[in-house]
Amino acid sequence: MKKKLISMLLCSAMLVSLLAGCGSGGETPAADTQTDAETEAEAGTEAEGEAVSDVTIKVAAIETAYGSDMWKEVCEAFTAETGIQVELTTDKNLEDVIGPSMQGGDYPDVIHLATGREAALTEQFIKGNMIADITDVLSMTVPGEDALVSEKIAGGFTETSLTNPYGDGKTYLAPMFYSPCGLFYNAGLLEEKGWSVPTTWDEMWELGDKAMEEGIYLFTYPTTGYFDAFFYALMYSAGGPEFFNKATNYEEGIWETPEAQTCFDIVTKLASYTNPITPAQANDQDFTQNQQLVLDNKAIFMPNGTWIVEEMKDAPRAEGFEWGMTALPAVEEGGDRYSYTWFEQAWIPSGAANQDAAKQFIAFLYSDVACGIFAKAGAIQPVLNISDTLEGDNQMFYSIYDNGAKAAMGNFAAFDAIPGVEVRTVFFDPVNSLVSGDITEQDWIDGVIAGSDQMRANLK
Amino acid sequence: MFSVAAGRRTARRVSVDLGKEQAVMKKDRKMSGFLVLCLAPAVILFFIFMIVPTFNVFRISLYEKGAYTPDETFVGLANFKTLLTDASFIRSMQNMILLVVVVTIITFAFALVFAGILTREKLKGQNFFRVVFYIPNILSVVVISGIFSAIYKPENGMLNSIIGLFRDMTNPILWKGQSLVMVSIIIAMVWQAIGYYMVMYMASMASVPQSLYESAGLDGAGRLTQFFQITIPLIWTNIRTTLTFFIISTINMAFLFVKAMTSGGPNGASDVALNYMYSQKDAGLYGYSMAIGVVIFLFSFALSALVNKVTERETLEF
Numbered sequence: 001m002k003k004k005l006i007s008m009l010l011c012s013a014m015l016v017s018l019l020a021g022c023g024s025g026g027e028t029p030a031a032d033t034q035t036d037a038e039t040e041a042e043a044g045t046e047a048e049g050e051a052v053s054d055v056t057i058k059v060a061a062i063e064t065a066y067g068s069d070m071w072k073e074v075c076e077a078f079t080a081e082t083g084i085q086v087e088l089t090t091d092k093n094l095e096d097v098i099g100p101s102m103q104g105g106d107y108p109d110v111i112h113l114a115t116g117r118e119a120a121l122t123e124q125f126i127k128g129n130m131i132a133d134i135t136d137v138l139s140m141t142v143p144g145e146d147a148l149v150s151e152k153i154a155g156g157f158t159e160t161s162l163t164n165p166y167g168d169g170k171t172y173l174a175p176m177f178y179s180p181c182g183l184f185y186n187a188g189l190l191e192e193k194g195w196s197v198p199t200t201w202d203e204m205w206e207l208g209d210k211a212m213e214e215g216i217y218l219f220t221y222p223t224t225g226y227f228d229a230f231f232y233a234l235m236y237s238a239g240g241p242e243f244f245n246k247a248t249n250y251e252e253g254i255w256e257t258p259e260a261q262t263c264f265d266i267v268t269k270l271a272s273y274t275n276p277i278t279p280a281q282a283n284d285q286d287f288t289q290n291q292q293l294v295l296d297n298k299a300i301f302m303p304n305g306t307w308i309v310e311e312m313k314d315a316p317r318a319e320g321f322e323w324g325m326t327a328l329p330a331v332e333e334g335g336d337r338y339s340y341t342w343f344e345q346a347w348i349p350s351g352a353a354n355q356d357a358a359k360q361f362i363a364f365l366y367s368d369v370a371c372g373i374f375a376k377a378g379a380i381q382p383v384l385n386i387s388d389t390l391e392g393d394n395q396m397f398y399s400i401y402d403n404g405a406k407a408a409m410g411n412f413a414a415f416d417a418i419p420g421v422e423v424r425t426v427f428f429d430p431v432n433s434l435v436s437g438d439i440t441e442q443d444w445i446d447g448v449i450a451g452s453d454q455m456r457a458n459l460k
Numbered sequence: 461m462f463s464v465a466a467g468r469r470t471a472r473r474v475s476v477d478l479g480k481e482q483a484v485m486k487k488d489r490k491m492s493g494f495l496v497l498c499l500a501p502a503v504i505l506f507f508i509f510m511i512v513p514t515f516n517v518f519r520i521s522l523y524e525k526g527a528y529t530p531d532e533t534f535v536g537l538a539n540f541k542t543l544l545t546d547a548s549f550i551r552s553m554q555n556m557i558l559l560v561v562v563v564t565i566i567t568f569a570f571a572l573v574f575a576g577i578l579t580r581e582k583l584k585g586q587n588f589f590r591v592v593f594y595i596p597n598i599l600s601v602v603v604i605s606g607i608f609s610a611i612y613k614p615e616n617g618m619l620n621s622i623i624g625l626f627r628d629m630t631n632p633i634l635w636k637g638q639s640l641v642m643v644s645i646i647i648a649m650v651w652q653a654i655g656y657y658m659v660m661y662m663a664s665m666a667s668v669p670q671s672l673y674e675s676a677g678l679d680g681a682g683r684l685t686q687f688f689q690i691t692i693p694l695i696w697t698n699i700r701t702t703l704t705f706f707i708i709s710t711i712n713m714a715f716l717f718v719k720a721m722t723s724g725g726p727n728g729a730s731d732v733a734l735n736y737m738y739s740q741k742d743a744g745l746y747g748y749s750m751a752i753g754v755v756i757f758l759f760s761f762a763l764s765a766l767v768n769k770v771t772e773r774e775t776l777e778f
Contacts, residue, residue, distance in 0.1 A: 102528055118723075121528075124744040128529040224727075277614040279726040280634035285609060417526070417744035419539075420546040425728065432726035436638045 056085040057357045061112035062094040062344075065307040066177070070377040071112075077373065078364045081144045084357050095119035107349040109358035112176060114344035115162065115411070116228060118284065122173075125349065126165045126414050127460070131172045132348040132355055138171060140363045152366045157382045160409045161248065162345060166460055167413070174362050177379040178343035180325070180400045180407075181229035183301040184308055186294060187324030189216075199337070201266055201329045208273040211300055217275035220299035222287035227428040228411070229340040230303035231263070233328045236338040236408040238262040248412045250456035255449050262331055264448075268441040271434040275299045279432040288312070295321060305342050306397045310378055325397050327405030338408040339400050343382060416458040426451030514757075521751040526744045539751035548728060549752065552736035555642060556756075559714045559732065560763070562646055564706055567653045568699075574654065575661035576687050580673075590662070593655035601652070601713065605720035608648040612636055636722060641730040645717055649710070657702055664695040693776050700771045704764045711760050 061071045068090035075086040091097045094113055099121065102108075115122045125131050138150040138158060150158070157163065157175040164171050190197060193214070198204040208218035221227065235244045239259030247254050254260060275298060281289040291308065293299040295317040309323055327339040346365065348358045364370055371381045380386055380398065387398045401407055412423045427448060433439040521539055525532035543549050574593065578586055596604060611618045612635035620632050635644045668691060676686050692699075715734035718724055724731035724739070731739075737752040 099527075105530070118742065120742045120744070124526055124528055124742075127744050128526045130528060223725075277632060277634060279638065280612075280614055280636040283636070283721075283723045283725045285605075285721065285723070286636070289613070419542045419740065419745055419748045420548040422743055425548070429725070429727045433638060436634075436726070438638050438727075 055354055055357045056087055057109040057354045057361060058087045058089070059110045059112070059361065060089040060094060060098045060108040061346075062114070062117075063090045063092045065310045066374075066377045066379040070373050070379060073373045074365070074370050077369050078143070078361055081364065081367075081369075082357075082360055084360065086361070093119075095121045102349070102351075105351065107351040107353070109352040109354045110346060110348055110361050112344065112346040114176075116225070118225075122345065122347070123414070124417075125347070126172070127417055130350050132350045132352065132358075133170050133172060134174060134348060134359060134362060135171045137174065137359050137362050140359065142367045143360055143364045144369065145367055149363050149366055152383045154382045154384050154386075156407065156409060157343065160411075161413055162343065162409070162411055165414045173345035173347045174365065175382045176344040176346050176365065177374065178341055178382045179305040179307060179380070180397055180405075181233070181303065181305045181340040181342045182325050182327050182400065182405075184294065184304045185301050185324045185326070186297060186318065186321050188320035188322040189297050189300070189318065190324070192320060197324070197326050198329050200333055200335070201331060202333075204329050205269065205273070207300070212273075216297060217293075217299045218273035218301060219270050220275045220278045220290050220293045220302050221282065221431075222290050222302065222304065223282045223284065224428040224431050225424060226303045227267075227431055228424070229305070229342050230328070231267070231427065232410065233338040233340040233408045234263050234266060235259075236340075236406070237328055237336055238266075238331050240336070244408070244410065248410060250413070250415075250452045250459065252453075252456065255445060255452060264441055264445055266331075267431065268434055268444075271431060274435045276435065279435050282432055288315070291315075306394065307378075309393050323393055325400065327400060337405050339405040340408045412455075414460045415455045416460065418454050418458055421451050421454050423455075426455075517750050517753050517757070520747055521754045523747045524745075525747045527741055527746045532747070535747070539748050540755075542748065543751060543755065548731065549733070549736055551728065552724075552731040552733045553755075553759075555730065556711060556714055556732040556734075558642060559646065559649065560707055560710050563649045563653070563710055564703070566646070566650050567657060567706070568703070570650070570654050571657035572661055572692070572699075575658045575665055576691060578658070579662050579665040580683070580687075580691075590659065593658050595655065596652045597656045599652075601716040602720045604648060604652050605717060608644070608651075609636075609721060612644055636726075638726050638729045641722060641726070645714075645721060645730060648721070649713060649717055652713070653706070653710075657706070660698065660702055661695060664698040665691055668694045693773075696771075696773050697775060700768065703767055703771065707763055707767060708760055711756065 059071075059075060061068070063071075071088055071090050075088050078084065079086055089097060089108065094111075095117070096119075098108055098111070099119075111122075113122050115126070138148070138153075140149050141147070142149055142152060153175065157178070158171050161167065163173045163175055165173070185197075195207055195210065196203075198207050204218070211218055221230075232244070232248075235247055239247075239257075239262075243254075243257070243259045247260065275290075275293055278290055278293070278299075281287065288311075290299075291302065291304070291312055292315060294302050295312060295315055297318045306325075327337040330337050346362055348355060348362070352358055366381060366383055371383055371386065374381055375386070375389065378394065380390070380394070387395075387402075390398055412427075430439060430444045430447060434441070434444060520532070522534060522536060523532040524535045524539070574589075577583070578589060583589070599607075612620075614620060614632040614634055614636075617635070619635060620629060623629070623633065634640060672690050672694075673686055676690055681689065711734065714732045715738070718730055718732050718735045719738075722730045724735050733752060733756050737749045737756070740749040740752065
């Protein structure tokens with residue numbers, strides 16, 4: 001009997017400790033729900049004070065170099081204009097924040113997240129046909145204004161594969177914050193040495209030799225990811241839009257054409273002029289060290305975008321440093337020079353609950369009010385005549401197209417996911433090995449051809 | 461870890477007690493009902509949070525599925541077939557195996573020797589060393605990766621600055637370059653792991669009776685002989701257990717270090733299997749990445765079993 005009692009006690013002790021474990025585990029989520037409810041209640045009281053609307057949309061926006069305050073302001077302005085409440089989520093790693101709940105079927109109504117990020121969330125939604133068609137947004141009136149959305153967005157932005165990924169004439173992603181990409185350099189250094197900015201690749205190599213004599217390398221790059229904008233512009237300047245379109249649709253034999261060979265040759269030659277420590281720092285953790293090489297006059301050019309000024313604003317720099325930016329040099333004397341127009345995208349998941357309100361929100365992003373708020377933070381919306389209102393470095397950067405450079409837009413066509421084959425790993429990552437001399441140009445080309453064949457076979 | 465081990469020991473003792481009791485009270489139905497009630501929460505939780513996810517990994521590895529798409533297509537063993545021809549996967553497995561083998565051997569050798577020195581020899585500042593060796597274990601992997609990234613910096617990193625005293629550094633050594641990146645990761649991982657295992661071995665070495673060493677000393681055995689003939693055999697059980705721990709943890713640690721130090725670069729030179737699995741999920745190949753998960757699961761399971769079998773010895777009592 002005594003034993004029985006003891007064992008009963010033991011068992012109940014186990015049960016209690018187990019339940020205690022459950023209890024403490026359960027507390028945290030409960031607390032979370034409470035705060036959630038509180039915020040909702042607060043939002044509710046706010047709504048009562050202002051225009052009455054029972055719709056609340058969830059907006060998720062990536063926080064980049066522009067910061068997240070501009071999003072708060074835009075959301076407030078939107079609510080003031082339309083009465084639709086906005087629940088905003090911003091984070092530097094937005095994928096990790098909204099990803100898990102989306103896997104559970106809970107989608108934000110508007111997502112601002114560009115393609116080309118490592119987690120490739122937007123690409124996955126494109127590949128999975130899970131983005132809502134927003135072609136009709138273009139013919140909507142901008143809330144609070146008389147103009148149509150299509151009248152505000154600058155030409156060409158809604159005709160690229162970045163906004164119309166399936167090439168069916170329908171727009172799925174709204175173009176956001178654009179930035180001309182090109183080669184960034186220290187204008188002060190070139191002035192001091194009396195070197196001129198090269199306009200052709202031949203001049204570029206000449207400059208490279210001259211600089212090498214002074215112990216300065218011609219080129220560096222933050223990570224191989226930055227080669228996308230560079231390579232797109234290079235393809236445009238080597239073979240024009242026609243070649244670009246064929247290449248980005250992986251046309252058979254395209255990589256064996258003279259135009260493609262020109263592109264490969266230029267990158268390979270550039271690799272030999274690249275500061276050799278670049279690949280060792282070309283990862284997501286150390287890439288600013290490569291950008292620092294330009295600030296320290298250890299390399300002259302690097303491919304980048306206008307955000308670099310803000311990103312490196314606190315970094316130490318050589319005396320007399322001044323940012324300069326140029327389009328890619330022409331392939332031959334008198335040839336076209338291109339600067340890639342990089343832009344981000346906002347889109348509506350097809351699983352979103354409030355699609356109509358979400359479309360209004362996207363239309364509002366092109367209003368003068370929203371553009372003004374974004375521009376204050378340095379984010380420039382692709383609307384007509386916006387470059388007239390810019391100041392400082394931005395004025396110089398955004399006037400690149402007024403100074404003779406042509407705009408290059410578009411990207412590699414979407415394809416069904418293939419194991420081990422991605423645009424970046426096939427086309428751009430090998431540049432690291434080219435610089436370190438671990439592979440030859442032909443190895444790279446062979447890899448591109450093999451990868452491109454698979455991509456063509458899996459085109460959407 | 462210690463507290464967990466202690467907890468397990470108590471649990472085992474409790475379950476042994478319960479076993480005896482059960483035999484006595486087999487007929488008592490009420491009692492067995494009560495037992496079921498007691499065990500149910502643990503079993504249910506274990507089932508939901510351990511069995512179901514593991515089963516799902518195996519199930520999804522047979523499907524083609526994106527991380528966010530609800531629809532899935534059954535493809536049988538196709539994912540595994542693709543794995544065999546995927547050069548990136550094979551390279552990432554090779555890197556992982558390299559890390560498991562090299563890091564394990566170096567770490568264990570150093571940990572045993574240091575533990576031997578610190579317990580057997582009379583050193584000044586023993587406790588100081590003990591603490592210093594243990595410190596890396598308190599730091600998070602991200603911090604360690606940050607420290608080592610700074611040490612490995614090509615231009616003004618600590619390592620290259622020191623080497624620069626002896627040789628010309630116009631072409632700096634690229635520790636995170638393609639040819640040396642794995643060596644750099646191995647060094648960081650060994651540095652991180654030594655302290656923990658050293659403390660473990662010190663604990664078991666301290667319980668080896670002093671008299672054994674004294675009598676061996678009288679018989680003319682030197683320190684090395686004592687180490688190999690007395691210390692190692694007597695703490696063998698401990699070595700075996702930690703070896704299994706270590707193999708499993710290295711597979712996980714390799715992912716953390718690679719993710720925080722190189723993201724698998726340059727050009728995939730430092731990619732390990734778990735990192736590759738992660739990147740394939742991002743590429744929208746959820747099923748394929750789960751197939752990689754299955755391979756890693758089976759690999760670590762088999763390796764642990766193998767190590768356990770190979771290191772089997774008669775347990776020595778003292």
